[in-house]
Amino acid sequence: MAKTYKDIQRMTGLSLSTISKYFNGGSMRPENRVSIERAITKLDYRMNPFASGLKSRRSRKVGILIPELTSTHHSLITSEVCQHLREAGYDSVVCDCHLDQAIERDALLFLLDKMVDGVITIPLNQRGDHLKEAARREVPVVLVDRLASEFRTDAVIVDNVSAGGMAAEALLAHGHRRIGLITGLPDIYTMRARAQGFQSALIQSGVALDPALTREIEFTVDGGYQAAMALLTMREPPSALFCANYDLMLGMIMALNELGLRIYEDISVVGIDDLTLSRVIKPRLTMIMQPMQEIAAQASRLMMERLEGPVPGIRLVELPTELIQGASIKRV
Amino acid sequence: MAKTYKDIQRMTGLSLSTISKYFNGGSMRPENRVSIERAITKLDYRMNPFASGLKSRRSRKVGILIPELTSTHHSLITSEVCQHLREAGYDSVVCDCHLDQAIERDALLFLLDKMVDGVITIPLNQRGDHLKEAARREVPVVLVDRLASEFRTDAVIVDNVSAGGMAAEALLAHGHRRIGLITGLPDIYTMRARAQGFQSALIQSGVALDPALTREIEFTVDGGYQAAMALLTMREPPSALFCANYDLMLGMIMALNELGLRIYEDISVVGIDDLTLSRVIKPRLTMIMQPMQEIAAQASRLMMERLEGPVPGIRLVELPTELIQGASIKRV
DNA sequence: CAACAAAAACGAAACGTTTCGTTGTGATAA
DNA sequence: TTATCACAACGAAACGTTTCGTTTTTGTTG
Numbered sequence: 001m002a003k004t005y006k007d008i009q010r011m012t013g014l015s016l017s018t019i020s021k022y023f024n025g026g027s028m029r030p031e032n033r034v035s036i037e038r039a040i041t042k043l044d045y046r047m048n049p050f051a052s053g054l055k056s057r058r059s060r061k062v063g064i065l066i067p068e069l070t071s072t073h074h075s076l077i078t079s080e081v082c083q084h085l086r087e088a089g090y091d092s093v094v095c096d097c098h099l100d101q102a103i104e105r106d107a108l109l110f111l112l113d114k115m116v117d118g119v120i121t122i123p124l125n126q127r128g129d130h131l132k133e134a135a136r137r138e139v140p141v142v143l144v145d146r147l148a149s150e151f152r153t154d155a156v157i158v159d160n161v162s163a164g165g166m167a168a169e170a171l172l173a174h175g176h177r178r179i180g181l182i183t184g185l186p187d188i189y190t191m192r193a194r195a196q197g198f199q200s201a202l203i204q205s206g207v208a209l210d211p212a213l214t215r216e217i218e219f220t221v222d223g224g225y226q227a228a229m230a231l232l233t234m235r236e237p238p239s240a241l242f243c244a245n246y247d248l249m250l251g252m253i254m255a256l257n258e259l260g261l262r263i264y265e266d267i268s269v270v271g272i273d274d275l276t277l278s279r280v281i282k283p284r285l286t287m288i289m290q291p292m293q294e295i296a297a298q299a300s301r302l303m304m305e306r307l308e309g310p311v312p313g314i315r316l317v318e319l320p321t322e323l324i325q326g327a328s329i330k331r332v
Numbered sequence: 333m334a335k336t337y338k339d340i341q342r343m344t345g346l347s348l349s350t351i352s353k354y355f356n357g358g359s360m361r362p363e364n365r366v367s368i369e370r371a372i373t374k375l376d377y378r379m380n381p382f383a384s385g386l387k388s389r390r391s392r393k394v395g396i397l398i399p400e401l402t403s404t405h406h407s408l409i410t411s412e413v414c415q416h417l418r419e420a421g422y423d424s425v426v427c428d429c430h431l432d433q434a435i436e437r438d439a440l441l442f443l444l445d446k447m448v449d450g451v452i453t454i455p456l457n458q459r460g461d462h463l464k465e466a467a468r469r470e471v472p473v474v475l476v477d478r479l480a481s482e483f484r485t486d487a488v489i490v491d492n493v494s495a496g497g498m499a500a501e502a503l504l505a506h507g508h509r510r511i512g513l514i515t516g517l518p519d520i521y522t523m524r525a526r527a528q529g530f531q532s533a534l535i536q537s538g539v540a541l542d543p544a545l546t547r548e549i550e551f552t553v554d555g556g557y558q559a560a561m562a563l564l565t566m567r568e569p570p571s572a573l574f575c576a577n578y579d580l581m582l583g584m585i586m587a588l589n590e591l592g593l594r595i596y597e598d599i600s601v602v603g604i605d606d607l608t609l610s611r612v613i614k615p616r617l618t619m620i621m622q623p624m625q626e627i628a629a630q631a632s633r634l635m636m637e638r639l640e641g642p643v644p645g646i647r648l649v650e651l652p653t654e655l656i657q658g659a660s661i662k663r664v
Numbered sequence: 665c666a667a668c669a670a671a672a673a674c675g676a677a678a679c680g681t682t683t684c685g686t687t688g689t690g691a692t693a694a
Numbered sequence: 695t696t697a698t699c700a701c702a703a704c705g706a707a708a709c710g711t712t713t714c715g716t717t718t719t720t721g722t723t724g
Contacts, residue, residue: 004710015674020712028672029720046445050391051710054382054679060446061423069411070608072402079401079428086427086439091393091446094426095418096411107418113378114392114423225612247608254612257589276402276579280557280586336680347704352682360702383680386709 003045011039023047053115061091062303063111065104065121069096072275073246073292074122077144080296081120088304090117097124105130112137118303123148126187140306144299146189154306156298156317160190163288163321164197167242167270170286170323172205175332176268179207180231180238182248184219191219194244213238217248224251232259232267239332240268246275253281268329286326291319335377343371355379385447393423394635395443397436397453401428404607405578405624406454409476412628413452420636422449429456437462444469450635455480458519472638476631478521486638488630488649492522495620495653496529499574499602502618502655504537507664508600511539512563512570514580516551523551526576545570549580556583564591564599571664572600578607585613600661618658623651 005019012035021028022036039045053059062085066074082092093116095107104124111119112133118140123131128148134141135151143155171179181198184191199209212234215227224243228251231238243249249271261267264283271278271287278285298317305311337351344367353360354368371377385391394417398406414424425448427439436456443451444465450472455463460480466473467483475487503511513530516523531541544566547559556575560583563570575581581603593599596615603610603619610617630649637643
């Protein structure tokens with residue numbers, strides 16, 4: 001049978017309220033503290049989270065709501081966030097909405113009914129209307145990667161505009177002028193921002209935008225493959241390519257392999273995200289790196305601060321991206 | 333303020349115990365049922381899981397303990413399992429132990445302290461000793477993919493021996509005799525079984541095992557890359573390769589690309605797991621397919637049956653694998 | 665040493681369900 | 695009409711914490 005405060009009381013002779021104070025960090029006589037601690041270890045006592053939650057109205061659970069867990073970027077962030085939360089004593093209840101906005105909404109309601117103390121999400125619905133229900137129930141929300149147009153709250157994003165800009169500049173600096181851009185559909189915040197940064201950089205360098213060189217497509221491996229195939233089989237193909245997303249990039253790599261095009265020799269490439277596969281592509285890609293561990297750490301931090309006490313205002317953490325020099329850009 | 337039974341009581345005039353009976357599926361007068369239902373919708377009532385759990389000692393939470401969430405195979409299974417559980421009203425608390433057995437043990441204890449009703453896990457520690465604590469607390473465990481040598485419980489696995497056998501036979505049937513095997517370290521159940529099935533098939537066909545053609549390595553993309561590089565740069569390289577794991581296969585593909593070797597023309601290949609990337613590799617790979625959705629569905633089912641009531645005995649579900657014909661094996 | 669303030673411990677009342685033993689209500693049989 | 699019997703509904707007592715108002719203890723000060 002599980003032990004309770006009563007068992008500790010029996011061993012120490014202290015009242016239940018004193019024992020509670022011990023667990024909830026009040027001040028008390030050192031000898032009592034010691035005696036409670038001794039009882040805890042001797043009894044192998046563990047707090048009953050139901051009883052605790054019933055009174056305190058806190059579940060010490062956080063919901064993680066993700067568009068697609070099998071996407072490497074998402075699974076890495078999820079994994080890191082879960083670990084941070086666990087280390088702080090919080091459960092992470094993960095919901096993958098499979099890129100379906102109806103599931104996203106349902107899963108959020110599910111989490112709220114399960115009394116999560118907070119929600120960390122990469123929102124799929126870019127308006128973020130579904131999140132208003134969380135606000136209504138006073139459950140804090142932290143956005144990751146993307147902002148929501150109709151729901152302002154704490155968020156961690158990277159500077160996507162300059163990420164796109166850096167990619168363009170790296171290629172421009174090597175003399176490229178016909179540069180293909182493979183990006184996601186513009187209803188995704190990150191994709192829009194990266195494409196915009198990329199295109200601004202071209203314009204600033206006096207390169208006219210050729211609409212035929214920009215492919216907006218669902219950001220999946222298959223999407224990247226299709227887009228790259230289309231670009232590379234044009235009558236006048238680009239001399240360089242930038243993919244605005246890791247999965248798109250993988251698809252592009254597959255297309256290059258299929259067409260027998262060699263990176264660097266035949267086509268210059270700027271990639272994104274230094275995840276597993278990028279590490280084994282040869283030659284080493286020049287790429288835009290997002291600080292993914294840091295994104296996860298910041299998101300966890302923002303959430304935990306809200307959970308520990310009231311935080312005034314809305315916080316937006318914008319992290320820088322970095323250009324990693326590889327050997328995938330040829331001078332033309 | 334959240335609504336409670338008392339509010340329903342006020343609206344219906346029924347006692348708390350009758351209302352409880354409504355939620356816990358007892359029989360009652362139809363008109364009372366209707367009147368409770370009306371009150372629920374009018375009040376927007378939602379059950380308080382703390383209070384409910386406090387009495388019933390059930391959290392309706394299931395722990396998911398995974399070696400490495402960023403591995404595609406694992407994230408897909410996790411995602412599917414979470415969805416099944418959520419549809420049945422259960423939370424999924426996900427823990428990724430980052431291939432670290434100490435974290436695995438800690439995370440399990442964490443989950444148990446959080447009072448999960450059950451644990452679904454792909455065990456990292458192949459003995460499974462850490463799971464005994466779950467048994468001690470009468471928390472059911474379902475294993476996925478791998479069995480544990482020191483802990484017998486419900487499990488869902490695939491027929492790994494014949495998976496390896498099928499791969500070997502496909503290559504043997506096309507005349508291959510020097511076949512490279514890239515597999516994980518033999519302390520992983522699946523890797524051992526697949527390698528064994530593979531090697532038995534060779535022996536059965538009268539092909540002597542050449543130890544130099546078998547590479548046991550950590551099953552990561554990088555591991556696959558290293559192993560494939562080593563095999564393909566031998567003085568007398570194999571004419572065909574089989575990888576016993578999806579990540580190993582990705583690494584191998586990268587190695588082939590780097591060496592400029594074309595699948596089919598230069599080297600025959602049997603892959604495994606029809607996940608995103610396999611779909612865009614050309615030519616289409618001949619591969620062993622695991623029914624991953626089915627694995628997840630069965631694991632969820634086994635768990636949910638245990639949660640709904642006592643299940644006698646231990647159940648082992650072994651699912652078949654399938655050979656998908658592609659165009660990656662050349663006749664020699 | 666009395667008086668007092670501050671600190672610590674206490675007791676009792678929640679929190680919102682479930683459960684169990686008991687009472688009430690019709691319907692059927694004698 | 696009364697005794698019997700299911701079947702529903704009821705009331706009260708848990709479940710194991712937290713919280714708040716009160717009392718006791720401790721340490722200071724005049």
